[in-house]
Amino acid sequence: MKTRMTELFGIKHPIMCGGMMWLCKPDLCAAISNAGALGNITAANYDTGDELRKAIRKTREMTDKPFSVNLSLLPSFRITKEMYLDWFNACLAEKVTAFEISGAPVDKFFGPDAIKRGHDAGVKFIHKLGSVRHAVHADHAGYDAVIAAGVEEGGHPLMDDVTTMVLTPRMAESIKIPVITTGGIADGRGLAAALILGAEGVMMASRFMATTECRMNNKVKDELVKRQEMDTVLYGKGIELQGRAIKNEVIKKIQELEARHAKLEEFAPFLSGMRQTTVFDDGNCEDAILPVGQSIGLIHDVISCKELVERMVKEAETLLKGSSKRLNIYKP
Ligand SMILES: Cc1cc2nc3c(=O)[nH]c(=O)nc-3n(C[C@H](O)[C@H](O)[C@H](O)COP(=O)(O)O)c2cc1C
Structure with missing residues (x-):
């Protein structure tokens, strides 16, 4: 090709x-x-x-x-x-x-x-x-x-x-x-x-x-296979850093902050990329933003x-x- x-x-x-x-x-x-x-x-x-x-x-x-x-x-x-x-x-x-x-x-x-x-x-x-x-x-x-x-x-x-x-x-x-x-x-x-x-x-x-x-932790790979195309969400447009990630507890917290137009500093603990290592290393898919696209629905x-x-x-x-x-x- x-x-x-x-x-x-x-x-x-x-x-x-x-x-x-x-x-x-x-x-x-x-x-x-x-x-x-x-x-x-x-x-x-x-x-x-x-x-x-x-x-x-x-x-x-x-x-x-x-x-x-x-x-x-x-x-x-x-x-x-x-x-x-x-x-x-x-x-x-x-x-x-x-x-x-x-x-x-x-x-x-x-x-x-x-x-x-x-x-x-x-x-x-x-x-x-x-x-x-x-x-x-x-x-x-x-x-x-x-x-x-x-x-x-x-x-x-x-x-x-x-x-x-x-x-x-x-x-x-x-x-x-x-x-x-x-x-x-x-x-x-x-x-x-x-x-x-x-x-x-x-x-x-x-x-x-x-x-x-x-x-990365196999638990995350299992999650990717399990989840479907509707399981991701866009967040962060209000702070001009739009992202797409899997729906989880951290995304819920970010959405709450967005809904009340919170200050940028309040987002910082959730948006820090350092936090993602806990997902990839420990396999806890709720604990940080887990970036993933709608293509997740095609991963089997x-x-x-x-x-x-x-x-x-x-x-x-x-x-x-x-x-x-x-x-x-x-x-x-
Ligand atoms: C886990 C993960 C981490 C990513 N990190 C970065 C990054 O550091 N820099 C970047 O430019 N894009 C990053 N992206 C976006 C990808 O490079 C790519 O643009 C996008 O995921 C392609 O769409 P797909 O997810 O449907 O394959 C990341 C995507 C994922 C899924």
């Missing part, structure tokens, strides 16, 4: 993993890249550029395939401007394949020549966006690709609330650089649909949580990254060949 996405990154399959703080670490990244997709190391796992460099080098001990680094340029209670700069420079020095950028444009954080400096070091830039106007800006600014992130996605869906189904073709018809699509994709049907909608491939995060190589098993990627590609190829037989292999 060759597309402009596979050509751009030198990968076998048009699939990449989106950033996931605390989860996208060397083991998972290398497993995804070895499966022929584009793995991800999330910079926010690390406190310094040196720690990130160590993680990049550790990943390279496990794979000789390309992978990207996620830089989330979003408001944060923990991350300082110096940390962003340190990560950026570490990635240029290590000549990683690509940055997956979410939030603000890179020039706002790293200066007007940020993309040129990255390109000189051989690093590509992908911007994850929720609107056509931002995609047009990214095209003009010199990014190599954009991700059309529909409101179905886990993490921080952009504030325009446009669905993947509409955003993908709208971006594809509006810009010249490749569009990769994300939000609600978890199987070969999603991959086939994305290609038909004009994308060059897909990005997934929630689905990669339910793989054997994702290092925990398998290896290789099985997942190969299964998706096979299904998508079958569907794209025009098979009229509906795939019926997802019955739990």
